[in-house]
Amino acid sequence: METHKKISSNVLALVFACLGMILGCVKENIVVETTEQVSITGYFEANPDKFSEFAAILDAANVSSVLNAYGLYTIFAPTNEGVRAYYQRKGKQSASDFTAAELRDLVLFHLLPDTIGTTAFTDGKLNRLTYYGQHLVTGVANVGGVSNTVINRQANLVEGNIAVNNGIIHAIDQVLEPATQTVAQLIESNPDLQIFARALHETGWYNRLNVLPAENPDPDSVRRWFTVLVEPDAVLAEAGFPTYEALRERFSHTGNPADPTDSLYLYVAYHVLPDARYLADIVSRTSHPTWAPLEVITSKYMGQEVLINDDIFNGMHEPGIGIDPAASDRSATNGVLHIAQGHFNIKLRSPIPVYWDLADQPEFRRLPGFRNGSLVHTVNLAQGGSHLEAIRWERDHIQYQANAGEGHFWGDRIMIPMSGTTNIRNHWVEFTTPLLVRGRYKVWVCYRTNPRAPIMQGYFNGVPLPRTLNMAEYNIGNTPEGEMEALGFKRHTNSSSNNFVGRLLGTIDVETTDRHILRFEGIAGGGDANGTWWDMIHFIPVDMDQLYPKFQPNGEIVQRPAN
Template identity: 40%
Template sequence: MKKVLKVWKIGVVGMCVLLGLNACRKEKFDMSTTSDVNITEYLLENPEQFSQFSQILEITGNDGFLGAYGGYTCFVPDNGAIDLYLKEHGKGSVSALSVPELKEFVQIHVIRDTLSRNDFKEGRLRTPTMYGQYIITGTTNAAGKVDITVNRQAVIKGGEIRLGNGIIHVIDHALEPEKRTLAKMLESNTEYSIFSQALKTTGLYAMLDVLPKDNPDTTRLWNTVMAESDAVLKDAGINSYQDLFDKYCNTGDPARATDSLHLYVAYHIIPGRKYLSDIYNASSHSTLSPEDVVTTKLQGRAILFNDDTFNGVHEPGAEINREASDNTAANGVLHFMNKHYAVKLRLPFAVYWEVTDQPEITKLSNFRRQNSSGPAMAPGDLKDVQWGPGGSVRYYVAPEARKFYVYHDDYLQFASLRTNSASSVTNWIEFKTPLLVKGRYKVWISIIRRGGGQGVQVSFDNQVLRTLRLNETLPAAKKDEVNKVYTYPDGMTPESLEMMGRKMAFSLYKHVTDPGYMIDYYPDSFALLAGTITVEKTDRHTLRFQAVGEDKSGDVQFDMVHFIPENEDQLWPKFNPDGSVVQRPK
């Protein structure tokens, strides 16, 4: 039986080990670094520890490539580890194993990459083994001693051994590849009987039971399953497969692709091999449920699915069972959930997005502090905003902003959105949008008119929208002496302005330079209609601004972007500099 390390607790000490510190226990292994000795030679020079692994390399003919120039990482089980492996498999010696078995043995222990302890993070290593499966590293902490684990099957003994063609990590137990498919792994676990039965009745079991080498569909070689145990389903009031069927099956035939039970199971399958690090390093993932994605969020150490705010209402997410997940299957990865989740029917709703609401900006000491600005940021400084090839972006707050009448008195200013090739200018800008429910929306870009952005092509994902002039100005305001307000010019109304693809994003507000008057129209602060989009998946998307017009100098300044369902009110609500939101007067 495999030695399975069930405890995977990460502590401060454990992280130190993963960053390269040696364990406290002293080991006998030679820790010298040399460019003269390669992996094969080193193993031969230390037969008291590695004679059996050397024998395996010789039988399989792999001693040649591990003795040649290159860069390898080799997790080497010492003689004691191989003795234990042989005993577990009922073999008396290495020679009792077949050559194909021994070749697989070598392949699962060798990576064509040089990986030191500094590269060992919780989760998968960056490069798969020669067998084609990824190795998972973690830590255990027992009696104050922290060890690095490998595939939850072995512990690294001592420190790394650096050689001329790579690195050796000595392990106390041989690694074994996982040969079961995702379907077989789930079927063999009695704690997942309901979910496994649902896989079978929907027909998705068969898809998850095909090895990559036998799969004629090269686009579906790998899958990732987020399984829910019987206990998790019981917490959701589902005590049997029949309960699950009654709750979700709406056609009587769960094998039908449009059936709700089929979609529930498909929603728990993500195409590709997605380990935990792959999951939480992306904000969303496509599923086998057409047009539906799961959103992901890392909150402390908790990885949450679908922890979102929709139309101002927070929907708590479902947490992944982190300690039990990251299980490699022969055709993908298996994770386990701590909470039930399902596809939700959501209707499109308006999203009024303040572009200054970026994680890196909200952490600034001057965030929404009046009369201040943030540091100049270069491409790469904001995770969800990209621009290039050069230029910079800066965060500004009132009172300098107040005369422009922008929401919360703040905005983002991009230096020189232009078409020339100078390294100091910006040719394009891309924003990662908030989560949008699938549907059709009109897109409004709320700007401050400046000298830049003579011609800017707007696109949403692959949908090309209008070309806008971000440096245009509207007709001057009319001063109404009777009502003490600066308002729309004669012959112009909010509705006529909307027909021109323009609108005021702020409501009636005090005029800065003439405080005795109010203002509900300002020619240099308004929103431009970029066009109507079709959001095909409930997800975050990409909004791009590409300079295409004359090479005019000057900066561009963004306040908000409004995504409003096409059949809803496009003019209200409005957003004032003091942070107030004003609804349409009744």
């Protein structure tokens, strides 16, 4: 712990020294203009009724002069009442009862580089580390019907965004105290987490999670921080593991939990994420890598719940596991701790085909005319519309079109104006795929031909697909299905019309079981207001039937006829 503090202090001292050198080298005829507002230190001195105690801490820590000089800082300043409450908790009378080093560390934990206003306060960590080297977390708490902005679950915001000539001051009602335990120590010291703590020791993960970021030799700075999703003893007991021995018997297939290939080792690794990810960070993405190789957890926010691994797989809903919000977001010196409300582990799956109906989006399902009548629903960005959960696009609009024709699955489609040339149409569109199991797949885009559609280049997770997509292409006439497939075409419905095309774009390697990004960019032609008409995208394992099943306008799924 002491090593980390000294490094943080030395970094701050170096920053201050460099600033002084830079300012000292400015020629006399150059005038540095500032506002007539006072500095951070000057503001505290001008408001002794609120901040005389914190000003005394700055003086005793020998940082008053630094915060009276040029710079850009954000400081969370406890009021006099908050500082006195801190003295009482520590059994002290005044700042003089602390060492200068102790007070300097305290100031560093309240001080951040750059100016960070309250608009950046979300339910999660601030985007800059404190000079102490730990994150601050903000959120909103409702107590007795009154909502307050809370900092680090320790203090309420009294007054925010006090502008001074070298930064921003946020007044708070308590002194903030940094975490003093690593993630490993947080887990081990909690009597409700003893089974998982034992598993950490037996697998060797305790030592990895007991290292401070500044002491971690890993060159990848992101991986110097950890997030751990822990299953409490009660959860494990309910899942059939009342003791560590029961957990080991179930998972340790090699008999050596410290072996990185052992299932118990992988079970623990699957509960550890790189970086410090607070709940707001977790729900801001649909998936997160874990320390189990090539394995991810998925995440979503439903109602008031943060759920992990709540997925639709093979058309079936797999209920997720909640994260206890009251017991989670616990900061450690090297990361953050969350408490899972259920048992979860790596799911062993084999690749399966995914036949994705692009018109079947959650936002469209809520429409009264979904798959009914002649509904046309437009999502227009220019008129304040928003991207859909699984579809993003550059500009203009997209449309859901019901009763779009007899060749479409369920009779509906989405229309996206695309172009490779004109600036009034979309140059790109991105789809977030359903869950794809790790494996090798062929990718088919199923569409209705538009002779004025552009040529598009597809990308899977940023890697170009082997074949471009030209939605002006028609299907091949009365060619036998086997020959069509060899040429990269198929009929995804039983329609005999050549307007309805299944086009092979190539083979992809899905390296992690997850949702992925499929992007299309216009590279030539196009610009028709009717755009491109998208029906389905098929991801089919390379060793499976690529031509069946077929998908009918009435929702029927037709399997390959028996010989």
